Amino acid sequence: MAEVTVLGAGVAGLWAARELLAQGITPRVIDRAGAPGPHGCSWWAGGMLAPQCEGAVTEPIIVRHGAEAAHAWGKVTELQRKGTLVLALERDRAELDRFAARTEGHRQVNAAEIAELEPHLAPRHRRGLFFETEAHLDPRRALADLVAALEADGVTVQCAEALPEALSGPVLDCRGFAAHDVLPELRAVRGEMVLLRAPEIELSRPVRLLHPRHPLYIVPRGGGLFMLGATQIESAARGPVTARSALELLSAAYALDPRFGEAEIVEFGSDLRPAFPDNVPRITPRGRVLHLNGLFRHGYLMAPTLARQAAAFIATSEKGDLFHED
The missing domain is CATH 3.50.50.60 (FAD/NAD(P)-binding domain)
Known part of the structure; x- marks a missing residue:
């Protein structure tokens, strides 16, 4: 060939x-x-x-x-291979029910089980979903x-x-x-992320915080580093992370654990994801x-x-x- x-x-x-x-x-x-x-x-x-x-x-x-x-x-x-923990604030608990109805491979976890999985998040969250096989x-x-x-x-x-x-x-x-x-069907979907250093917080797996408008995931990178992502904007415009996106990501992280409010911002980043209509x-x-x-x-x-x-x-x-x- x-x-x-x-x-x-x-x-x-x-x-x-x-x-x-x-x-x-x-x-x-x-x-x-x-x-x-x-x-x-x-x-x-x-x-x-x-x-x-x-x-x-x-x-x-x-x-x-x-x-x-x-x-x-x-x-x-x-x-x-430590799974994914999905949480929602009490005011957004309906989002957790909707997420559970649309997905498989999870089990419901209560406050004690959340504390066992992620001690640093206790006692802020009372209900969640644990997807044990994810990585x-x-x-x-x-x-x-x-x-x-x-x-x-x-x-x-x-x-x-x-x-x-x-x-x-x-x-x-x-x-x-x-x-x-x-x-020609290909379009750009802008995504933005933040890298934080918060050595006083320990997470062993990705955590998704559900929200009607600003869902967030936090991925531990080791050494006190955490990746926060990600916005999803229908735009082909390149450039630095916008103030609005930064506020949304950081506010959601603060809602998950207020100690993220004291974290060091290490890096902002953005790029364009390629996507077809479906x-x-x-x-x-x-x-x-x-x-x-x-x-x-x-x-x-x-x-x-x-x-x-x-x-x-x-x-x-x-x-x-x-x-x-x-």
Whole structure:
């Protein structure tokens, strides 16, 4: 088979390269900004592998395929398999009932059980849901570990400007929103996050705080660091985190535990998530280019499965079938 080029070194592109190697194909990986960093959407992710929780707002296919993510990531990077705790303030307890009705794989927990799971949250919360099988990881470490695994197999990320039509041979396009010019249905959904340092607070797992307007998740990163996310704004505008978003995220964290009010703000960040109208990612053939895109807020959850499917499709396709010249 002709050399396969992977465009984009975010979570989708790196997993695509890994899965191509598993098919016996050595890929070339190109990214206009080089190795993963703040320039990419994957850098700003929460790193939650929480398919059951996502079932409250997404399609069943995400839940089904997302259930495979923790197993795949566990072969690449350090993984925390401690579940997800979902809480709501007493005034918002109806949100907890609605969340429970829309999801599976949880059990109800009372104040004593919450205190056992997360002692630092006691006695502020009386009811919750515990999704025991879910997991989380540190996205930046996971990206670095993916890059290191590829380099061990002789694949490096090349820093270069490249468009699919200018390349020869099969192309697996994983550029995210940068591919919107050839995928007209693709839209941008802006997400914003805050990284806090609060060494006096200890959490061992992601905690979701439900709210009618400003739902929040907090993911522990170790060493007293916590990632707060994330806004979901229908906008293609890049730029710093807005004051409104910062207030919403920080206010929700304060509501979860007032001690977050004394936390040190380490970092604000934002980027554009690529999404199709139904918010379900897809693999789209276009001539000799195969697009893997639209991961929306499910990048770390869905990248392993989609990459495996794309790599298998490439490996089993004849050059004159999928990969023909336009």
